[in-house]
Amino acid sequence: MKKILFIVSLLFLVIFVSGCTTQKELTINDYYPFKENVRYVYEGIGNEYAGNDVFVDYVEDNRIQLRSNNGGTEETKVLENKDGQLTMLLSRAECYYRENLIQSAQSPGSEVEILLKEPLKQGTTWTLADNRKRTITNIGVEITTPLGKYETLEVTTEGEGYKTLDYYAINVGLVKSVYVADELEVSTSLSKIETNVPLTQTVKFYYPNVNEDKLYFVNKQLSFNTNDITRDFIEKEYKELPIGDVGKVLGPNVTIKSLYLNQDNVVYVDFTDELVSEMNAGSGYESMILQSITNTLGTYYGVDKVYITIEGSPYSSGHIIMEKGEPFIVNLENCVELK
Numbered sequence: 001m002k003k004i005l006f007i008v009s010l011l012f013l014v015i016f017v018s019g020c021t022t023q024k025e026l027t028i029n030d031y032y033p034f035k036e037n038v039r040y041v042y043e044g045i046g047n048e049y050a051g052n053d054v055f056v057d058y059v060e061d062n063r064i065q066l067r068s069n070n071g072g073t074e075e076t077k078v079l080e081n082k083d084g085q086l087t088m089l090l091s092r093a094e095c096y097y098r099e100n101l102i103q104s105a106q107s108p109g110s111e112v113e114i115l116l117k118e119p120l121k122q123g124t125t126w127t128l129a130d131n132r133k134r135t136i137t138n139i140g141v142e143i144t145t146p147l148g149k150y151e152t153l154e155v156t157t158e159g160e161g162y163k164t165l166d167y168y169a170i171n172v173g174l175v176k177s178v179y180v181a182d183e184l185e186v187s188t189s190l191s192k193i194e195t196n197v198p199l200t201q202t203v204k205f206y207y208p209n210v211n212e213d214k215l216y217f218v219n220k221q222l223s224f225n226t227n228d229i230t231r232d233f234i235e236k237e238y239k240e241l242p243i244g245d246v247g248k249v250l251g252p253n254v255t256i257k258s259l260y261l262n263q264d265n266v267v268y269v270d271f272t273d274e275l276v277s278e279m280n281a282g283s284g285y286e287s288m289i290l291q292s293i294t295n296t297l298g299t300y301y302g303v304d305k306v307y308i309t310i311e312g313s314p315y316s317s318g319h320i321i322m323e324k325g326e327p328f329i330v331n332l333e334n335c336v337e338l339k
Contacts, residue, residue: 028086028116031153031168032079034064036226039194040173043146044070046186055199056226063102067095067199078105084118097301098201098230099260116168120153133158143167143176146191150175198223205237206295206335207246208288215292216338218242231259231269234296244338247285249292251278257311259297266305266327267297275310276317283319290320290328298330305329 036059044050052070059065062082068075076095080087089112090105111129117136118124125135138154150169157164162181169175175190201224204217222233235256238249254274262268279286294306305327308315315322322328 026120026170027118028081028084028120030170031120032081032086032116032173033171034059034062034081037196037198038226039192039197039199040190041192041194042188043191044186044188046179046184048072050186050188052188057098057199057224058100058102058227060102060227063089063105065100065102065105067098076101078102079115080105085114086116088113088115094302096201097261098199098224100229115166116153116155128157137165141167143169145175145189147175147193152176196225198225200224203234203237204296204299205242206292207242207249207338208285208292209246210285210288211245213284213288213334215288215295215335216244216246217295217335218338231256234259234300238296242338246338247289249289250275253278261301261303262307265303266307267301267303268307268309269293269297270309270312273311279317286317286319290315291331294328295330295332295335299332303330 040054049070052068055067057065063080066077076092078090134157137156141154143152152167155166165178167176177188179186206215206217255272257270259269307327
């Protein structure tokens, strides 16, 4: 009898422990994993720009930088998973260039948006900076997308005259969003997840032709995986001359030390000394080389000013001396495509 009671008690203990382990509280890490080299494709209904492709540009520790292309524009976002909150630190529209914005995403005094907040339980509520109310309204909601069925976490955002419902699935992330206002409904649903698919960008590279006193440009396809450094690809491609009557821009040992778009809407690029020492050019050719660099970087970033430095100092050579802070200006006149 005692033996039977012991076995029964042991069974109850096993069942109790098993039940406790299955009741593990899920976290943001479960519902929004940060994955590298992934492309998420979303199908849109109700608006021609509702669908979009999402690429992972960069992942660093608890931050991720995403690039979204809806066919009309590209947007870059930086998200952070910290202290039980998934927060959008940055959302930049019309961002066609690829640059690591993870560490500079949140400037002092800037407003952030909390996308998810623990505990991930029905009823968890928070208020956004613009007074919208966001609530976890349901758990275990079955959602069907073109990719399949998911058990999801439902998050409802209430604005003035509209609401948005976002659905997050474990180990996937956002699988569906629905915007509802009066009789309008626009939805975005996950239709495909692709791994090891690089982001491909078309970049115009300009080269000098001294004999014709023209700049020729070539459209090159650059393919980036997560955490690839953009300036390294631009440097590499510039050293591979296209077939045609054009001159080199960068010598074999030139390195681009830094490249970024500053808050003053000027591209800042810093080269090693070899930019000048390996140039071996007269004043006319040198001017065309510098104009080629300026046009390439200015066009890529969508601005008209490029500040070129050598080892951190303003550009200076035997022919051209620039003042501190003095940029070169993009000039697309007298530029033709190399065919």
